[in-house]
Amino acid sequence: MFKDDDLIAEPGKKFSYTTHGFTLASAVLEKASGKEFKKLVEDLTFQLGMRHTTLDVNKRVIPNRTKQVAILLFCYVEVSCDSVCFSYYMRNDKHTLENCPEVDNSYKWAGGGILSDVADLLTFANAILYRYPSSLKIIVAETFVSQN
Structure with missing residues (x-):
């Protein structure tokens, strides 16, 4: 889809949010886990008790x-x-x-196709902060890159 596109910047030099970036990250998660992204989201939301979080599926x-x-x-x-x-x-x-x-939005679920409510978002944030602190270290390290 975007393999022939030029990079926005050299890796680690600049941060730029893109849906494509999260789509790529979801493909990496699928490959590493051997599970579909949908199953990964369902498993995580179940484990965390996030009962009001779901993928944006138009069929229901x-x-x-x-x-x-x-x-x-x-x-x-x-x-x-x-x-x-x-x-x-x-x-x-x-x-x-x-x-x-x-409209099939499954291709962009990772970049903006997850529906939730405030309570579940708080549950997710707390899981990153307290349940999976190593994830927070990775997020913070990747977020604070030079913006020169």
Whole structure:
């Protein structure tokens, strides 16, 4: 996907967040563990008791999922406004709640496809700080690189 792209900087010299970077990290995790990223996330969230954290999968209705914000600027006569999808869910012609047409976001789960709530995020942060302190050392060491 991005193997022929130029590097942003020499490794260790600059930090730059990218979804592709996290996608690559998830591929490394899969290779090292022999498990799919989905299974790794499910195992970790189960072990930590993070009951409100899940991968962003469009096939099921997820309780308390926030709606995406969209502004309708124009509604053409040819398009029925009722059938246009402005959130994760829509009402069909029988006014039953259903998922919008699926978009497969699994390729970017690691870079921004995990849904959670504040309590579970706190649980995750505490796990890094107190349960897996060696992870914190790695994160801090990699975060504080020269920005010259």
